[in-house]
Amino acid sequence: MCLGDALTVMRSQDDTSCDLIYLDPPFMTQRVQATQAGAVFDDRWPGGFREYLAFLRPRLEQARRLLAQSGSLYLHLDWRTVHYVKCLADEIFGIENFLNEIVWSYRTGGRSDRWFARKHDTLLLYAKQAGRHVFHVQRNGSFRTDGLLYDDTGRPYKKTRKGRLYFHPDGPACTDVWEIPFLSTVSCERTGYPAQKPEALLERIIRTSTDPGQLVADFFCGSGTTLAVAKRLGRRYFGCDVSHEAVTVTRQRLRSVPACKRPAAD
Numbered sequence: 001m002c003l004g005d006a007l008t009v010m011r012s013q014d015d016t017s018c019d020l021i022y023l024d025p026p027f028m029t030q031r032v033q034a035t036q037a038g039a040v041f042d043d044r045w046p047g048g049f050r051e052y053l054a055f056l057r058p059r060l061e062q063a064r065r066l067l068a069q070s071g072s073l074y075l076h077l078d079w080r081t082v083h084y085v086k087c088l089a090d091e092i093f094g095i096e097n098f099l100n101e102i103v104w105s106y107r108t109g110g111r112s113d114r115w116f117a118r119k120h121d122t123l124l125l126y127a128k129q130a131g132r133h134v135f136h137v138q139r140n141g142s143f144r145t146d147g148l149l150y151d152d153t154g155r156p157y158k159k160t161r162k163g164r165l166y167f168h169p170d171g172p173a174c175t176d177v178w179e180i181p182f183l184s185t186v187s188c189e190r191t192g193y194p195a196q197k198p199e200a201l202l203e204r205i206i207r208t209s210t211d212p213g214q215l216v217a218d219f220f221c222g223s224g225t226t227l228a229v230a231k232r233l234g235r236r237y238f239g240c241d242v243s244h245e246a247v248t249v250t251r252q253r254l255r256s257v258p259a260c261k262r263p264a265a266d
Contacts, residue, residue, distance in 0.1 A: 193223035224250030
């Protein structure tokens, strides 16, 4: 964990050294993101999309250089910029290496009387080389069992021409729409840092795209959620942020045992 601009730090790292990179850059909100302690980072872009994309391009180029051949990039954005950045990322990573547009639906927050409430972020998932990338299917939720038959042990099944079709005991495989709640104001995970992401979101990413012992990197680490989850799951981790407050929060977080601890086994 170090203090520094993402581009400077990324340029100092070795080729193909990262197994997973999660990038959660500024969203071009055109305002200063702050805590009660004061400003954390300036997310104003007077030059608009041209300036914003010029900022992202060299960082995405470095991300591709840093990824191992089996590595993946998760690029976290929202409705303001995702469509523009998708074209840029396709150019850098190759459209053939684009895997998913993941919708993180969180349903919380305010509402609008002039448009549908904006209740999701988008994560663009790219492989360094599609087909060689690490990918472990994740399962969540439960199957609909209305009208199904049950065997002598109580397991539900469908009757097909080939015989009984049983469902996976761990539930259905996750799709590209993730229903994961945003952090509530009273969550035990809260650090006070703006735009903090829930551990459940990063846990799904890390479990999906890495094996234990592999290196997870976050070059806009903010409150350190990525690094904390990677540590808990037995991955190596590396991160940086341009904000002194972010580095302080992350270092303190990494020194402590997470209050909302979940099992580390994959």
